[in-house]
Amino acid sequence: MTGSCRPGPLPGAGLLDDRTRELDGCCRELAAGFRDAAMALDRDPDAIAGYLHLPGVRLNQFAHIPPEYRPELDFPPRVLDAAATSLGWAVLWEQLGYGDPGVTLAGPRPGLFGEVLSALTGQRQSGHYFRRLATAPSNTFFALTEPGKGSAAAELETTLAPATDGDGWILNGEKCYVGNGARAAVGVVMCRRGTGLFGIEAVALESGTPGFSAELLPAMGLRGARISRLRFDNVRIPRENVLGGQLAPTRRGLAGVLPVLNRSRPPVAAMAIGCAKAVCDYVAQQRPTLAKAGRLRLEDMLDRIDATRRLIHRACVAIDHGRMDSDRAAAVKVQAAHIAEEATLLAAELLGPASLIEHPWMEKTYRDVRAFEFTEGTTNIHRLSLFRCLRKNAYP
Numbered sequence: 175m176t177g178s179c180r181p182g183p184l185p186g187a188g189l190l191d192d193r194t195r196e197l198d199g200c201c202r203e204l205a206a207g208f209r210d211a212a213m214a215l216d217r218d219p220d221a222i223a224g225y226l227h228l229p230g231v232r233l234n235q236f237a238h239i240p241p242e243y244r245p246e247l248d249f250p251p252r253v254l255d256a257a258a259t260s261l262g263w264a265v266l267w268e269q270l271g272y273g274d275p276g277v278t279l280a281g282p283r284p285g286l287f288g289e290v291l292s293a294l295t296g297q298r299q300s301g302h303y304f305r306r307l308a309t310a311p312s313n314t315f316f317a318l319t320e321p322g323k324g325s326a327a328a329e330l331e332t333t334l335a336p337a338t339d340g341d342g343w344i345l346n347g348e349k350c351y352v353g354n355g356a357r358a359a360v361g362v363v364m365c366r367r368g369t370g371l372f373g374i375e376a377v378a379l380e381s382g383t384p385g386f387s388a389e390l391l392p393a394m395g396l397r398g399a400r401i402s403r404l405r406f407d408n409v410r411i412p413r414e415n416v417l418g419g420q421l422a423p424t425r426r427g428l429a430g431v432l433p434v435l436n437r438s439r440p441p442v443a444a445m446a447i448g449c450a451k452a453v454c455d456y457v458a459q460q461r462p463t464l465a466k467a468g469r470l471r472l473e474d475m476l477d478r479i480d481a482t483r484r485l486i487h488r489a490c491v492a493i494d495h496g497r498m499d500s501d502r503a504a505a506v507k508v509q510a511a512h513i514a515e516e517a518t519l520l521a522a523e524l525l526g527p528a529s530l531i532e533h534p535w536m537e538k539t540y541r542d543v544r545a546f547e548f549t550e551g552t553t554n555i556h557r558l559s560l561f562r563c564l565r566k567n568a569y570p
């Protein structure tokens with residue numbers, strides 16, 4: 175028994191337009207398929223290979239491939255187009271996260287690699303990769319974090335130096351905790367060509383390039399993310415793989431990627447509240463005659479999930495209207511990660527003393543949601559920037 179897996183309509187989702195509402199309805203059906211795969215992936219994340227046919231995996235795979243490169247699919251184009259917006263991405267990931275966050279992250283998709291391509295490169299260069307990702311399902315990676323330089327991303331030490339023979343660049347260094355890093359066909363590596371923030375570049379790297387190696391890291395939870403350690407030992411980077419070379423230093427590299435990271439925070443927040451909602455529904459299903467005190471605590475948690483959803487959607491609508499509000503995006507990620515952890519603590523308490531032994535799905539979710547604290551920046555770091563924003567009286 176792995177619990178109910180029909181999330182139902184999103185309460186507090188008043189900001190959804192018609193096509194996003196249609197996407198929401200479509201996603202609700204898709205989460206169900208994820209629940210069976212969830213436990214298999216927890217044992218072996220590479221088991222995703224047996225679930226690539228799931229409609230939810232396929233929608234997640236193609237939603238962020240621009241329409242001109244997509245093959246003919248079973249989903250209505252307007253649903254796919256809706257999923258490509260920030261609001262649609264949040265709706266998609268909440269519902270898929272309700273099914274299982276590990277399956278959502280393990281499936282092939284352009285991910286942040288695709289987002290970086292769209293942000294930094296022209297159609298010729300991004301088209302080359304999107305066409306490829308549309309025809310051959312592949313994982314991708316986005317490598318920023320380094321051992322000892324996680325939160326201090328602007329201090330990264332992986333180097334990009336001119337090749338002595340004048341043919342492109344040479345990459346050296348190491349990255350860690352990179353999602354799907356050891357299973358991806360291609361990805362983007364953030365690396366240092368010069369000093370300071372504007373000395374950081376984004377380069378595209380094919381996983382088969384000599385000198386590149388990657389290994390999966392052991393993980394307690396969210397194993398479907400397949401966090402990996404990457405090493406670059408004199409890896410040659412062709413000149414054209416330095417992404418955004420045509421842009422000013424202030425608009426490429428880490429400076430150019432920051433808006434991409436901001437845009438990806440609300441969907442991660444949505445995935446976290448999808449998990450929280452799934453946990454609450456599971457408790458309600460397992461304990462239909464819960465005592466009043468317990469029922470009230472569960473209802474309070476559901477209210478907080480709904481309130482957080484509204485904040486997530488507001489952040490997404492602002493992004494879709496071209497207002498990149500990094501503090502709001504950070505705030506919703508912090509709030510949602512906290513709620514997801516709290517929901518699992520509450521569920522473990524309401525289900526009883528041996529709940530994490532008696533309910534394997536619950537135990538897995540309990541481990542999984544703790545990863546949201548770290549993905550897309552830790553709570554402390556976001557709180558520091560929120561504090562600075564509040565001090566300036568600039569919080570929107």
Ligand SMILES: Cc1cc2nc3c(=O)[nH]c(=O)nc-3n(C[C@H](O)[C@H](O)[C@H](O)COP(=O)(O)OP(=O)(O)OC[C@H]3O[C@@H](n4cnc5c(N)ncnc54)[C@H](O)[C@@H]3O)c2cc1C
Nearest residue numbers: 316317318319324325351352353399545548549552554555
């Ligand atoms: C599931 C998952 C997927 C991930 N995917 C990717 C990926 O695809 N690509 C990628 O590049 N990275 C990825 N990461 C890495 C993630 O971005 C980092 O874990 C995160 O940035 C934190 O870095 P760190 O783990 O080195 O922790 P650290 O930066 O060492 O932080 C450890 C603790 O110290 C606190 N801390 C650090 N600095 C300060 C400070 N100045 N003030 C107060 N407190 C502080 C932090 O809040 C945290 O609690 C992923 C992580 C997870 C868990």
